[in-house]
Amino acid sequence: MIANYGYEDGSGHYYIKIDTAKCAECSDKPCIKACPEQLYVTELDDFDDEVIIIREDARNTLQTNCANCKADQKMELCRQVCPSDAIGFSW
Amino acid sequence: MAEIEKVEYWRWKESNWKNPDIPDWRGSLITAGIDIGSTSTQAVIMADGIPYAYSNMRTGSNSPDSAINAINWAMKDTGLTLEDITYTIGTGYGRVNVPFSNKTVTEITCHSRGANFIYGPSIRTILDMGGQDCKAIHCDENGAVTSFMMNDKCAAGTGRGMEVIANLLAVRVEDIGKMSFEIDEEPPPVSSTCVIFAKSEATKLMRAGWTKEKVLAAYCHAMALRVVRLLERNGMELDFAITGGIAKNIGVVKRIERLMGVTALEPKWDTQIAGAAGAALIAKDLVERKRAKEAVAAK
Numbered sequence: 001m002i003a004n005y006g007y008e009d010g011s012g013h014y015y016i017k018i019d020t021a022k023c024a025e026c027s028d029k030p031c032i033k034a035c036p037e038q039l040y041v042t043e044l045d046d047f048d049d050e051v052i053i054i055r056e057d058a059r060n061t062l063q064t065n066c067a068n069c070k071a072d073q074k075m076e077l078c079r080q081v082c083p084s085d086a087i088g089f090s091w
Numbered sequence: 092m093a094e095i096e097k098v099e100y101w102r103w104k105e106s107n108w109k110n111p112d113i114p115d116w117r118g119s120l121i122t123a124g125i126d127i128g129s130t131s132t133q134a135v136i137m138a139d140g141i142p143y144a145y146s147n148m149r150t151g152s153n154s155p156d157s158a159i160n161a162i163n164w165a166m167k168d169t170g171l172t173l174e175d176i177t178y179t180i181g182t183g184y185g186r187v188n189v190p191f192s193n194k195t196v197t198e199i200t201c202h203s204r205g206a207n208f209i210y211g212p213s214i215r216t217i218l219d220m221g222g223q224d225c226k227a228i229h230c231d232e233n234g235a236v237t238s239f240m241m242n243d244k245c246a247a248g249t250g251r252g253m254e255v256i257a258n259l260l261a262v263r264v265e266d267i268g269k270m271s272f273e274i275d276e277e278p279p280p281v282s283s284t285c286v287i288f289a290k291s292e293a294t295k296l297m298r299a300g301w302t303k304e305k306v307l308a309a310y311c312h313a314m315a316l317r318v319v320r321l322l323e324r325n326g327m328e329l330d331f332a333i334t335g336g337i338a339k340n341i342g343v344v345k346r347i348e349r350l351m352g353v354t355a356l357e358p359k360w361d362t363q364i365a366g367a368a369g370a371a372l373i374a375k376d377l378v379e380r381k382r383a384k385e386a387v388a389a390k
Contacts, residue, residue, distance in 0.1 A: 001236050007244035008320060010284040015240065015324070046200045046373075060244045090324070 001045075005054035006062050006090065014062040015090035016054055022086035024049035030081040037065045040078065063091075101254035103131075103264050103336065106361070107146040107164050113138055116171060120378060123165075123176045124201065124370025125158050125192065127185030130222025130250055131336065134161035135367040136171065140375050144169050147363050150222075154188035162191070178378045180370040184223075196373055198366050199228060199239045205369030206334055207234025210356045215328040218318060218347070219365070220337035222250040225318050227325035234369070240325040246286040248317035250336045253343075255290055256310050260303050271307040271342030278305050280313035289313055307342065315346035322351060330356050338362035 006015035016039075023029075024045070029052055032040045039062075040052045058065050066089070069076040079087050113119075119138035126133045127150060135145040146164035150157045158181070162173070173191055181189030182201040189195070198219075206217040207230060217228040224243030230236055246252045257264040281296070282288035293306050301309075314337070331353050337343050338355075339362060348354055360368070 002238035004238070004240035004325065007242055008324075009244055013324065046196050 003053070004090075005059050007060050011063070013090045014066075016062060016066075017088035017090065018052060018054075019084075019086040019088075020045060020049070020051040022084040023051045026082075026084055026086070028083075030083070031078040031087060034077045034081040036068065036077065039065055098261070100257040100261055100263050103254075105146075105148040107144070107167065108361075109144045109169060110138075110142055113141065113143050116143055116169065116175075119143075120375060121171065121176050122371045122374035122378065123162065123179040124205075124367040124372070124374060125161060125179065125181050125186075125189045126183040126198065126201065126364075126366035126370060127154050127158055127181065127188060128183045128198075128222050128366070129185075129224075131363060132157040132161045132183075132185075133364045133367040134158070134165040135364050135371045136162075136165050136169075136176065137368070137371040137375060140372060142360065142364075142368065142371075144171075145361070145364050145367065147361060150185065154185035155190050157185070158189040158191070178374040180374045180377075182366050182370045193374070194377070196370060199226060199236055199241075201366045201369035201373065202226070202334055203228050203230040203236045203369065204234040204372050205365035205367070206230070206332055207232075208368055208372055209334070209358055209360045209362070209365055210330065210332045213330045214332050214356065216322070216326075216331045217365075218322060218331070218333045220249065220318065220333060220335040220343075222336065225249060225321060225335075225337075227318075227321045229325065229328060238325060240321055242321055245284065247282070247284060247289060248314050248321075249286075252286040252289065252314065253337065253340065255286055256293060256307070259290055259293060260297075260306060262303060262307065265339070267307055267311070268340040268342035268344070270304050271311045272345075273304040274302075274308045277312065278309045280316055281306075281309045282313060284317070311340070311342035312346055314343050315350055318343075319347060319350045322347075327351060327353065329353060332356040332358070334358075334362045334365035336363050 004015045181192035186195040219226045226241040281292040
């Protein structure tokens, strides 16, 4: 399943896309430790697979949360460490 | 002194229903789904996967009480008690607040399964327009979610936004859709990014001499634009349907259809019960799977 967490406001679209099918197969989930904002947490999905989600209180502030990673103009830290290319950004 | 009648224009109709085609539920597998949304709560009771009874009411300030009230209203005059329900699934924003649920499932999964039931297996794109958020969901022929996108940042494009405008213009919320077409030509939309801006724009337009119908058209247009952006981002695949309370507002539905160049499927059931119906169906699947496993183990 492709899960898009985030929002759209007057300034643009801010969604983080997670491919939970790829994510469920990854046991280490290095994105959790890599994110300086601790955006990622694990959850058992409706089929009892352990997947990552964006923590609920951060889903409406992603533009601010990810600003430092984006400002470095490199690939975001979570995407750098993800072994299965399961994370994507809409902005 | 004469009293001024206070009309709550935003107040939508609560309802309950019992299936007249099922005279007796005894002997059937009874499952229930409780969908506690931010604005409305639904309880759906299914007998062998067929809707037997449901209720649809406002959530209020206490979610556990809403869950109990909703299931009691659905069970009214059926002879059912909570003990007769084999499995109950809680879903929606307040899903953890269903005191008698056996399991919780996210509303995305439940809406997808519910829409598959309400609209049939050809459904691929679902737009759920709820009280305080809207979701674009893609699903397969079994009603399993393949992708979803949600926007709960702002009340624009949600049922709450519609309630605000109903109160502002003193128009009953159920009349908005029809009235929004009583215009000569489609006006430009009001702000679609914020319900507060939309409200102040609507006030300004009324002052400028616009009729209520024209303002409603501009508001429905803005609401449609808002959710169309969500649909475009998540992709549109036919068949397409809308669930949630706004699906009952033709002013928004027809404008979404026009903007997207598609036709939404006609619902066979109340569009607000999609989440709870999906939960009750998932409950049935879980019980059957468990029973099948037990039967294999017994052999």
